[in-house]
Amino acid sequence: MSVSAQKRGGFRIKGNAIVMGLYLLFLLLPIYWLLTMSLKTNTEILNTFTLWPRDLTFDNYLTILTDASWYTGYLNSMAYVVINMVISLAVALPAAYAFSRYTFMGDKHLFFWLLTNRMAPPAVFALPFFQLYSSVGLFDTHIAVALAHCLFNVPLAVWILEGFMRGVPKEIDETAYIDGYSFPRFFIRIFTPLVASGIGVTAFFLFMFSWVELLLSRTLTSVDAKPIAATMTRTVGAAGIDWGVLAAAGVLTIVPGALVIYFVRNYIAKGFALGRV
Amino acid sequence: MNKTVNQKAWFLILPVLVLVAFSAVIPLMTVVNYSVQDTFGNNQFFWAGIDWFREMMASERMWDALGRQIAFSAIILAIEIPLGIFVALNMPKKGFWASFCLVLMSLPLLIPWNVVGTIWQIFGRVDIGLLGYTLDAMGIDYNYTQNFYAAWITVIVMDVWHWTSLVALLAYAGLQSIPDAYYQAAKIDQASRWAVFRFIELPKITGVLMIAILLRFMDSFMIYTEPFVVTGGGPGNSTTFLSIDLVKMALGQFDLGPAAAFSIMYYLVILLISYVFYTVMTNLDKRDGH
Structure with missing residues (x-):
């Protein structure tokens, strides 16, 4: 009983990290997507599907500022x-x-x-x-x-x-x-x-x-x-x-x-x- | 703490009363005023009694919106409360990683609500959004502007994304206040993980959880901006919740009478349910106090 409890205790620490990792990933993914889009040109956004900006630009921010x-x-x-x-x-x-x-x-x-x-x-x-x-x-x-x-x-x-x-x-x-x-x-x-x-x-x-x-x-x-x-x-x-x-x-x-x-x-x-x- | 009786304390409350009277009572009276009058324009009003209330009670549109609203609130509460507790149980207790998680988890709470809508609108689009594109590539027919289920799922996932952290942070704060001695006692008794949760952790966070439920209920019942930005209440009327319907009626069609009657009933429903929660909450407080 105590051995299995300890094993579970050992597993739990890793389990915690996995749960938190997944949850934070879920929270951050949409924000990441917004961030990458803000660094892309409109042509890149509309014509190609890229996971990160290939053609990095700060023009969008310049427009606003x-x-x-x-x-x-x-x-x-x-x-x-x-x-x-x-x-x-x-x-x-x-x-x-x-x-x-x-x-x-x-x-x-x-x-x-x-x-x-x-x-x-x-x-x-x-x-x-x-x-x-x-x-x-x-x-x-x-x-x-x-x-x-x-x-x-x-x-x-x-x-x-x-x-x-x-x-x-x-x-x-x-x-x-x-x-x-x-x-x-x-x-x-x-x-x-x-x-x-x-x-x-x-x-x-x-x-x-x-x-x-x-x-x-x-x-x-x-x-x-x-x-x-x-x-x-x-x-x-x-x-x-x-x-x-x-x-x-x-x-x-x-x-x-x-x-x-x-x-x-x-x-x-x-x-x-x-x-x- | 024992409080002293002091009627002069009213003077300390006075500024709040004046301010709230200006920003709540006057507008509310305007609403009441509209709800019992009718107009042919030109600011000519005449008494209409409870006609508008009768009309709204018979209006299918309002009952449908109310049904959707209750379904929405029930679903998000059923997901967010257990998920929030689960996340809180898995959060690191102290140190760098604890603040790391706290900061990242609070992030969605401080994003303006229309930006939350925009984020999910972009994220879910089939042509440019990561989620929509991935689902589409997997061969799933996902289009939140056309498909009823896709729209509902998007709105619900968005709310879970937006607000679960609040429940988690509250539950986490409640868990932090449990003394170590309780856990040590549980260890000596060789209590299972479930027993620790059921008999130590859950009772200790009940108070905070009631507040989380109350807040989530109130805010989900008033939800407007996020679904409005993402689906605009569509497809058809399938995600038209009470606030969206009300704004459409009051500011869009300028149907003042019905909108006012609608407003009052809407407010009363929230008050009634919140009052029940509040009473339960204060009773729990009292029980803990003794």
């Missing part, structure tokens, strides 16, 4: 993602503190009501948002998209932050008040640094959900604040689809996310461990 109507798409996306992160964190921090520390009238209902906004299908809100932001003159601005994304990002931020704040012992608050700290000073000087890793994880998820969303950001913009994801539809022209440029634009949208993941890689598991996504 030199054409203002392309690269402003990236800047627009970045702008509303950052604005959204700042707004969401600013309002969610005090609220999460309240939920983690106090009981008050209707707190549980309020918390669930906040979560229901995370469950709201963007498709339901697309048209009303369009009308609302048009009527207050915010249509086609970065702030409109940022505010619209607050719909699902603020509840998310409150949810994640509340989990982190619950882990900070309450004695710290009490000691600070005895030492004569006022609430705002305590909150900014003492409490916020204590939940810094939580804020990092939250910012990561805020970035993620705002960056990947398209339906609302496309509905609320036309020219000035148009996100890169919407710009990509431009590649469909009279002469068919410009596959090379489309693939290059796709690859460039993956880069910011990949950079963010790299920087927070040690926190991701921690954030997930709190089970608040």
Whole structure:
């Protein structure tokens, strides 16, 4: 029994590697295909089937990086993602503190009501948002998209932050008040640094959900604040689809996310461990 | 943790309330407003009562979309949850390879959803895509724009590709929190691998798994961009899920009344199912607490 168990243990390590290898291959193959296509010429893409670029070219990337109507798409996306992160964190921090520390009238209902906004299908809100932001003159601005994304990002931020704040012992608050700290000073000087890793994880998820969303950001913009994801539809022209440029634009949208993941890689598991996504 | 009663905490919540009221309550009220009115254009509205709701309840189009939506969510949950747990069990526990796997696995989660669609659109094409070309060369008739089964399989595989990592990462985080002592005890008892999973690992990750199921349910039920880019809801209507149908109705045909009634029922279905999950989840939390 123990011998067979050991044998199985020995086999399992190799088995693990095979499973992970296959899974990662499954994840990376489509991305690899996008990457190779972005480095091929359109003639090569359409006329021959090659597993890697024979005729390596960076023209597709040059097209995007030199054409203002392309690269402003990236800047627009970045702008509303950052604005959204700042707004969401600013309002969610005090609220999460309240939920983690106090009981008050209707707190549980309020918390669930906040979560229901995370469950709201963007498709339901697309048209009303369009009308609302048009009527207050915010249509086609970065702030409109940022505010619209607050719909699902603020509840998310409150949810994640509340989990982190619950882990900070309450004695710290009490000691600070005895030492004569006022609430705002305590909150900014003492409490916020204590939940810094939580804020990092939250910012990561805020970035993620705002960056990947398209339906609302496309509905609320036309020219000035148009996100890169919407710009990509431009590649469909009279002469068919410009596959090379489309693939290059796709690859460039993956880069910011990949950079963010790299920087927070040690926190991701921690954030997930709190089970608040 | 014991919480103190403090009604002033409301002031801390106030900014969130104001913001969410602006970005959720006002639009939702607009939807409710449209759902009970009819118009002949020129912004002239009159009361229509529950006519739109009655019409939508009788509409075959909506029931078909709902059926497809439920089938889709059920299938992807049935694949992603077990597969995610399986991957998590096989991930390296620490060191370089653990971060290596974490980084690569998170990658699909941060790709904009329409790019996810584009990636699979390209990947699956018979003329230029690796997958489509390979299947075609093997003599399999695969064309996701024409063939019903090919379209469904593509959309499902795409979702599995996109989101299994989320389930795996959550389950992995849950597994990391199990103390070594549990495994040592299991070893002394000569427990089988299955017994270790069934009696140690699974109970410990139940809480995280409920969150994974809740998230995957909500997000798959609202799916729009990815299938829209790949199949456009076709062939025919075979991959027209609720959100795709709704956007078509509201922004395409501008049928405000029916679309609003549709929206409200759609939202209520999600709320209802999510509420059940949420209640189960908080009860589990309480049980763990004691």
